[in-house]
Amino acid sequence: MINLTDIIETINMISEENLDIRTVTMGISLLDCADSDAEKACEKIYNKITRLAGNLVKVGEDIEREYGIPIINKRISVTPIAMLVASSGGDPVMYAKALQRAADATGVNFIGGYSALVHKGFSAGDEALIRSIPEALSVTSNICSSVNIGSTKSGINMDAVKLMGQIVRETAEITADRDCIGCAKLVVFCNAVEDNPFMAGAFHGVGEPDCVIHVGVSGPGVVQAALKKCPDGDLGQLAEIIKRTAFKITRMGQLVGTEASRRLGVPFGIVDLSLAPTPAVGDSVAHILEEMGLETCGTHGTTAALAMLNDAVKKGGVMASSSVGGLSGAFIPVSEDAGMIAAAKSGDLELSKLEAMTAVCSVGLDMIAIPGETPAEVISAIIADEAAIGMVNTKTTAVRVIPAIGKSVGEDLEFGGLLGSGPIMKVNLNKSPKKFIDRAGRIPAPLQSLKN
């Protein structure tokens, strides 16, 4: 029989330390929904999603009940809609509305994939889709959007960077009456991955199968609790503890993923072994860093601690799953992490430090509220900086900032739920990057791209 201590450890992880499966995400290709008539294409999209994912929420809930593991979100990612707009034409917002209807019918939390991949340039449909993002995110509530503006292989499309600064601002303005929520559903990527199950950046890449199940695990609280039991160990010992814990968490994700894939009759894709925080107490990545010995997240040493955490999570998880993918590492979304919120409020965590942290964490500047007066070119410059880190380091980076229209530093934005609440962080508005951004064009791919 299974060891009593092991059973108690698992139950404690779930009941005391917020261990959960953050998301079971079904990736669906919409390439076969193209039609010469845009309305027919939308109908095909709705039909395909509801046919394949009609049972997704029920299966998720059944597994949750039988295995005793909370599965927080059931989601869908689809082929970047810009490709459908390119082939079927019509107003892109119409596609967003079709996705929203499909989300309502299937009962999923989010559908991701209102996206365009423009890292080397705009093709048909891309620019129209990007320009429609503010309206699409304003008239829908469960649709997420992402735009990939750079990659190590192709460099950074600065035309797209310039445009995205404006789009982020417009999205904030158009949803200003709802705490600028539109921007919480919009991510700008460099080196976007095709099998990411996490929102807001999930989309179903063109290299993926027709339909696939991905799982995103979580568990910052479990890692923190494990580290707490080793108050005097050296950093090598802490790395070992993190690896062991990540292994257990990922095994659980693998089990849930294979079971969901079996019950839905859909191939299993990947486990994304990210430490994804929530605003709940005891579910914070910042608190792990503090448990490692930092007085507060954001102080000197934070980048080093995060680098070790991110690496140990990957090492522990990689052996536990048949296929690890997605973003895999530690997320640092400010408004979704109780420790980050506290550090940002006290002034110990600044935007410049967060930028440094993104060089070693799994994604980028995430869920950061910035002053409402921040001009589009500054947002573009923030995106360009972040993309440069991703491009040169051959990693995914992203920007999800929320210009808090009508508010300034010292105030808060309240999103509620998993999105949490964010203190508005200081941005350098004294000097302008406008001329640099207005030059547009393309930053050529770095030497790292020439690997063949």
Place this chain on the structure above:
Amino acid sequence: MRTVVSVMGKDAVGIISKVSAICNECNVNIKDITQSVLDDIFVMVMLTDISESNCDFATFSDKMKALGKETCLDIRVMHEDIFNSMHRI
């Protein structure tokens, strides 16, 4: 299908009897029991086979949960595989 019934809470008379009674009522076979009292906290783990059960998993689990609520104990019914996958390679 084999499930693990775990019971945790303040020690009292008749806990095993009440949990076993539900197993009997549902025709769930008890394969193994381990129990211990740590610092006045009662901990019991029961490995059960529900393949011959006269009710579905959800009903069995709900009955155990109801008993837990009634007796102020934390009673959970979970698929055995979750523990196997996390703690065995």
